[in-house]
Amino acid sequence: MTFRPEFALIERIRKAAGGSSRVLLGIGDDAAGLGSREDRETLVATDMLLDGVHFVVEECGPYWAGRKALAVNLSDLAAMGGRCIASFVSIAIPRNWNAHEADELMRGVLELAAKWDCPVAGGDTNSWDGRLVINVAVVGETIEATSIRRAGAQVGDVIVVSGALGGSIYGRHLKFEPRLDVAAELLKLAKLNSMIDLSDGLSSDLWHILRASHAGAVLEQKRIPVHEDVRHHADVVNLSSPPALAHALHDGEDFELLFTLSPAQWETLRQNWKLPIALTKIGTIVSEEACRIVSETGESKELVPGGYVHRFG
Amino acid sequence: MTFRPEFALIERIRKAAGGSSRVLLGIGDDAAGLGSREDRETLVATDMLLDGVHFVVEECGPYWAGRKALAVNLSDLAAMGGRCIASFVSIAIPRNWNAHEADELMRGVLELAAKWDCPVAGGDTNSWDGRLVINVAVVGETIEATSIRRAGAQVGDVIVVSGALGGSIYGRHLKFEPRLDVAAELLKLAKLNSMIDLSDGLSSDLWHILRASHAGAVLEQKRIPVHEDVRHHADVVNLSSPPALAHALHDGEDFELLFTLSPAQWETLRQNWKLPIALTKIGTIVSEEACRIVSETGESKELVPGGYVHRFG
Structure with missing residues (x-):
């Protein structure tokens, strides 16, 4: 796992990433280290958002694209009866973006991450000739002992x-x-x-x-x-x-x-x-x-x- | 987290994904549920691989692209002194791909996942007009109580x-x-x-x-x-x-x-x-x-x- 030095973006992300007692090791090593509870299910959700499919970044701007990429995963955690531990953000940035656009994207992620106590603990940054891609994976845990799943509806519910x-x-x-x-x-x-x-x-x-x-x-x-x-x-x-x-x-x-x-x-x-x-x-x-x-x-x-x-x- | 029905690919992935006692809930819900140990660090690594940057899929074929996307993350786990629990695979497939190409990509992931006991427990599939993108996140845990980090070298080592x-x-x-x-x-x-x-x-x-x-x-x-x-x-x-x-x-x-x-x-x-x-x-x-x-x-x-x-x- 490498945050490469596009726009010196990584250092800025690292400084803004926040932390928590559950993030034992955040951005900057080969993987993040998290603390877990044996009396809870560890939850993992991931979604890949594509410019032109899930948003049009020229219309909504990088802030809302970044925010949405985290938000859809937090919604998945919520639907399992879960709460956040940490988030992981991989981005492929169009080569013609400037530092401000990349910062705006990460501001969209980081503000929502701070609001829901879901510090960014790792990820990957690349630039390329294609359109913007953001993949977020969130790790959380169930609020109670087990998750609320799709397969539990009872007749009469x-x-x-x-x-x-x-x-x-x-x-x-x-x-x-x-x-x-x-x-x-x-x-x-x-x-x-x-x-x-x-x-x-x-x-x-x-x-x-x-x-x-x-x-x-x-x-x-x-x-x-x-x-x-x-x-x-x-x-x-x-x-x-x-x-x-x-x-x-x-x-x-x-x-x-x-x-x-x-x-x-x-x-x-x-x-x-x-x-x-x-x-x-x-x-x-x-x-x-x-x-x-x-x-x-x-x-x-x-x-x-x-x-x-x-x-x- | 949604495996969408491109090429009926998802059902084939689900059937081939494998499982383990640590994967309490795999593909098919809003998030995966994993069992964790409190006496270990939970490790999370993620990497986004892009066609034309990390491989050229026309040259190497989808199998090796898929395999590499998982392998780089397993290498990160190894470097932390870790072992696997589960992997999460998000892909953006070029719209002109056929079912065989998508299957080959997943075969590259799944064969390596089976070898290292790292079942695919979730992910996201999309098709788009852009080039192939694969993001893999792996969740593992330390073999010993703590991870082997970059920041531990001692003078004389x-x-x-x-x-x-x-x-x-x-x-x-x-x-x-x-x-x-x-x-x-x-x-x-x-x-x-x-x-x-x-x-x-x-x-x-x-x-x-x-x-x-x-x-x-x-x-x-x-x-x-x-x-x-x-x-x-x-x-x-x-x-x-x-x-x-x-x-x-x-x-x-x-x-x-x-x-x-x-x-x-x-x-x-x-x-x-x-x-x-x-x-x-x-x-x-x-x-x-x-x-x-x-x-x-x-x-x-x-x-x-x-x-x-x-x-x-």
Whole structure:
């Protein structure tokens, strides 16, 4: 592992990287050394973000590209019921970038890392003729003894989502806050059976839980929380229209938490929830391995991952 | 963390990924879950390899590109006195690749991962219009209670290198074997004070140890083990010529281990060393913070990182 001397960037990263009692050895050796707890699962998430695929750096600027690369991984940690230990940042910088652009990118990473106590403990820097690439790996650990996985939903569970969904393309896909605080508070208040973060869109990510849990779901159309950003879509007349619902169901990169728990646990959670991020019950886990969505008039459609709603029976 | 369905590649990776008692949760959730030991340092290394920078995939093929991306990280683990727990592989695949090319890349990763018991427990796949990018992060742990770091060399230490150096560009930079077995055997036989793997070249990597340890070194020119691959260089007449020495000192990507230990420990190690990879004493750690190399005729030059040898005094 080598932070090469592009723009003297490495020394600046090292100085700004922060530290913690869990980072025994940070940037500057062949690998980082971390302290671990045997009574916790060590969690590792990694995502590679590409200019032109996950962001357009000419439009959003290096700061938001860097921030997003860390944020998507922190969202993954949150979805496991985890907290941060350290982050590892590999970047391929376009050869024509100047030092300021590289610094801005790292500022986006480092500010979010500081906020969530996830010091940058290592990485790799290169410059090349291609477009910007950022890979972040985060190491964390479960808040409780074990992780909250996709494969734990039980028949009868309530399905709950944090925040509101859809329209992230208008800015939230870059500027969202990873729900680490929500996850920590959830685990304090209730026993969750399954959880995932919404990266591909509700219809797809719910499907990941259902497939892993060998279960199905019935969603209540009127309960799906539509984000007001959806109103920016040209096809949306108002937020209770069917196109608005489709965006809430299928747009990706909400980075909210989707989880299931027993009705009794949900009741406890609901009554004690104090954080400003709304929790909304949107449906129920059922045994039949399909996902239906029921309208206010009682019409039932099948909800297929990837964005298509077909009439169901 | 999402393995997206490019080429149905993910399912094939998942099936071939292997497992171990330390991988509690592998590919297929938001993050991997690993078991950790509190009496060991958790080690994390990461490297991003770029087509056209670290390999030319049209020349070497996807298999060797994939293998190298894991191997450089395993070499980092070895240099810390570590062993593997799991690896995490993020790839950006050129959009015109077919399924066979992607499979070949992963075969290069997975075969080496199986050999060193480092199951692939997660990652990320994307396709894009750019050239191939592979980021590997490996998580491991120290064999003993603590890591062998760069910053531990003591005045009077013997400086030792494994294998022979130079000319890796003729193939070894792709096909080298990470020295995990050498590191494990070294730790069994002796107490090491500092260690690094040779990625930037002996003159640069020794400098990393010296700077971190606030010490200097005197190397004996005649002891530097020159790899026979150096003979392929146009400027090399024979392997005892000064150009051959320069390649051994400055060529990068040998991925051998460079370490220091007390003369008494070296004597024990030397007498009990049974592995087929040679260990060579090449010099001594001194207090004056400079690096000198002494010829057979007693001439002393300063050895500067990055490939320049100037007359010293």
